[in-house]
Amino acid sequence: MTKLSRLTALIVAALLALTACSGSSAQSGPKSLRMTVWTANEAHLKLLNEIAAEYKASHPDVTEIKFDTIPADGYTTTLTTQIAGGNAPDLAWILEESAPDFVSSGALAPIKAKVEKADELVPSATKLWEKDGELYAYPFSTSPFGLFVNTDLVRELPKTWEQAVAASAGKNLVLPDFKYQNWAVLSAIWRGWGANAWSEDGRTCGFSSQEMKDAMTFVHKAIFTDKAIPGPGTTVDFFAGNAAMAISQISRAGALKDAKFGWTLLPLPQGPKGDYAVIGQAGVGVLKRSKNADAAADFLGFFTNAANSAKLAQFFPPVRQSLLNADTLAKSNPLLKPEQLQSVVIDGISKGVTKPSHQGQEELNQTIRAALDPLWQPDANIGQVLDGVCEKIKPLLERQ
Amino acid sequence: MTFWTYRRRDNLVGYLFVAPALLGSLAFVLIPLGMVGWYSLNEWNVLGGTFEFIGGENYKQLLADEKLRDSLVATAWFAAGLVVLNLSLALLLAVLLNQKLRGTTLFRTLFFSPVLVSLVAWTLVWQLMLQPEGSVNGLLGVFGVDGPNWLRGETTAMVAVIVVQVIKNVGLNMVLFLAALQGVPAPLYEAAKIDGAGAWRRFRSITIPLISPTILLTSIITIVGSLQVFAQIAVLTQGGPGTSTTVLIYYLYQQAFQFHHFGYGATISVLLFVIVAALTLLQWQMRRKWVLHES
Numbered sequence: 001m002t003k004l005s006r007l008t009a010l011i012v013a014a015l016l017a018l019t020a021c022s023g024s025s026a027q028s029g030p031k032s033l034r035m036t037v038w039t040a041n042e043a044h045l046k047l048l049n050e051i052a053a054e055y056k057a058s059h060p061d062v063t064e065i066k067f068d069t070i071p072a073d074g075y076t077t078t079l080t081t082q083i084a085g086g087n088a089p090d091l092a093w094i095l096e097e098s099a100p101d102f103v104s105s106g107a108l109a110p111i112k113a114k115v116e117k118a119d120e121l122v123p124s125a126t127k128l129w130e131k132d133g134e135l136y137a138y139p140f141s142t143s144p145f146g147l148f149v150n151t152d153l154v155r156e157l158p159k160t161w162e163q164a165v166a167a168s169a170g171k172n173l174v175l176p177d178f179k180y181q182n183w184a185v186l187s188a189i190w191r192g193w194g195a196n197a198w199s200e201d202g203r204t205c206g207f208s209s210q211e212m213k214d215a216m217t218f219v220h221k222a223i224f225t226d227k228a229i230p231g232p233g234t235t236v237d238f239f240a241g242n243a244a245m246a247i248s249q250i251s252r253a254g255a256l257k258d259a260k261f262g263w264t265l266l267p268l269p270q271g272p273k274g275d276y277a278v279i280g281q282a283g284v285g286v287l288k289r290s291k292n293a294d295a296a297a298d299f300l301g302f303f304t305n306a307a308n309s310a311k312l313a314q315f316f317p318p319v320r321q322s323l324l325n326a327d328t329l330a331k332s333n334p335l336l337k338p339e340q341l342q343s344v345v346i347d348g349i350s351k352g353v354t355k356p357s358h359q360g361q362e363e364l365n366q367t368i369r370a371a372l373d374p375l376w377q378p379d380a381n382i383g384q385v386l387d388g389v390c391e392k393i394k395p396l397l398e399r400q
Numbered sequence: 401m402t403f404w405t406y407r408r409r410d411n412l413v414g415y416l417f418v419a420p421a422l423l424g425s426l427a428f429v430l431i432p433l434g435m436v437g438w439y440s441l442n443e444w445n446v447l448g449g450t451f452e453f454i455g456g457e458n459y460k461q462l463l464a465d466e467k468l469r470d471s472l473v474a475t476a477w478f479a480a481g482l483v484v485l486n487l488s489l490a491l492l493l494a495v496l497l498n499q500k501l502r503g504t505t506l507f508r509t510l511f512f513s514p515v516l517v518s519l520v521a522w523t524l525v526w527q528l529m530l531q532p533e534g535s536v537n538g539l540l541g542v543f544g545v546d547g548p549n550w551l552r553g554e555t556t557a558m559v560a561v562i563v564v565q566v567i568k569n570v571g572l573n574m575v576l577f578l579a580a581l582q583g584v585p586a587p588l589y590e591a592a593k594i595d596g597a598g599a600w601r602r603f604r605s606i607t608i609p610l611i612s613p614t615i616l617l618t619s620i621i622t623i624v625g626s627l628q629v630f631a632q633i634a635v636l637t638q639g640g641p642g643t644s645t646t647v648l649i650y651y652l653y654q655q656a657f658q659f660h661h662f663g664y665g666a667t668i669s670v671l672l673f674v675i676v677a678a679l680t681l682l683q684w685q686m687r688r689k690w691v692l693h694e695s
Contacts, residue, residue, distance in 0.1 A: 027421050034609075041478065077657050077658055080446050080447065081655070081657055082658055083446050083447065084444075084446040084662060093469075101447055101660070104448060105445065105447035105448040106447075106449075107448060107449065108448040179550075202403075231532065231549075232532075232549060232552045233530075233531050233532045233549050233550075233551060233552055234531065234532055235531075266423065288449075289449060293623075335627060360659070362658045362660070363658070363659040366639070366654060366658065366659075369638075369640065370639070370642050370643050373552075373640055373641035373642045374641075376552065376644065377552075387460050
């Protein structure tokens, strides 16, 4: 063999190796599962891994269950990019705003048969994840919005939105996830006025309704006149004690474990339309394209059975009727008092509505965000801006 | 006669030497480029897992897309602002730092150092500084100026994004200009002085023509770079307020990765490719007119 032909052989071998890498082999025998989650919290992951370890012990064919953290910021974008790149996870935690896209597209495998006692799941919580009577993701974490109050700064606890804004004027009423971008968080306020982003069937825009105009006028006044809600571009941290109140999901209560100030949790204040509740949600679904879809669905059934739901309840409020009582929840939520658990969590989950979600949600999100931007100026023409929102999203709502 | 003549052997060795680089650019440049072209002819629903050939539909959509027009306008403003500000500032700094004065090394280091800073870290710090109560407005306050809410106004947001980018990268062009300036022969200036030429005249008639190849190079780099600015927009404004800073590449990202229209996203990237290629070609043609020493 000459030097040259040896070199040629080497290159051919390298090329063969390269092409071999790109080929994929079907999974058989030992299976490994991957689930994408947004949380990087150590306590959360520890609990998830404990449940996974228990499952593996009784299912020797499943050799690995890996929880893959994707940062919450851009979670859905990263997840869909993984799917597009042919690297779909077996199970995925899905945020409520992408629920309609995932459920309607056929990306998820049906799981109802695998869910233990599926009939005891609270209907208001499963609604988002159902199509034609089948369940496509388990509403894994259902977290109502509540009003956190810093009792060092506020003496009299508010019952209505008027009172809440008056009490926090100059002392900050914050919406931690809003940032003048995630407008859907404002539904925690405008539902009190009976306003909605769009109609039940998702075809008619709700931004130009009188209820919405009244609600947004109230929000605008709370920002620019009453100076209660911090203005655009200003960040104030309630959990560090810098704000009188915060509208946030109760799963945030954990951040108050070592709080240096007195605090309490109240249900959302009353609006002109009386009591109401808004919930944020995440579901866990099985990707149809997964090579181990059956094993993944089986694990999901175990992961969400009554016993494990009870364990998970300390971080992720459960949707099982049997667990939704103050006694059970109190065991896993030492930070909250039984009456708070009853009024905010249990009542919230059973009567709450989820944040707005729609097919093509991300495009709607960006379009509405852009159309709402002019509203966040002191001299905004509120009615005109809201009519403009409807004009912009009309074609998107009709497209479904 | 044997097959392996010397010539053929030599050729083979040559091909083998370039093979690694060629394979690399084939795998990571040419094939992806071709695939983008192919995707742009298809409707690709990532979630549903469907991939359907639709011919020129995406290109028809491109022509009718009003948001794309807004985005092109934003891109043009951004690119124009960036190139003018970046090149003039870089040249000014280079001329100043080319003087034989004390401390020039320190200043050169100072102006160049942002180039080395991580882009996202740089942008995040600026985001804090540009807050209504941030240090930029604090500084303006010292001079009695009531600064705006930079990232929330349509014009101020664009200005902010441009300036943040210029300060980040001006050092690179400055160094290129400095090198060019030091290559200008001193006797030319002496001769001009004897002829009675003033400082401005010397700059215009000697410096500019002699460094024109560098001006061409930096303007190509800067224009192409300005069309590819993404992280700053993603961190500072997310394309807002309204759609005022949704430049083409950010719009592409939204369509493909946020709205899941991968096919249409690919179509926009074909458009971006054409624009960059056309601009580069145009500048290359223009060099004959104004770049010295080019035949």
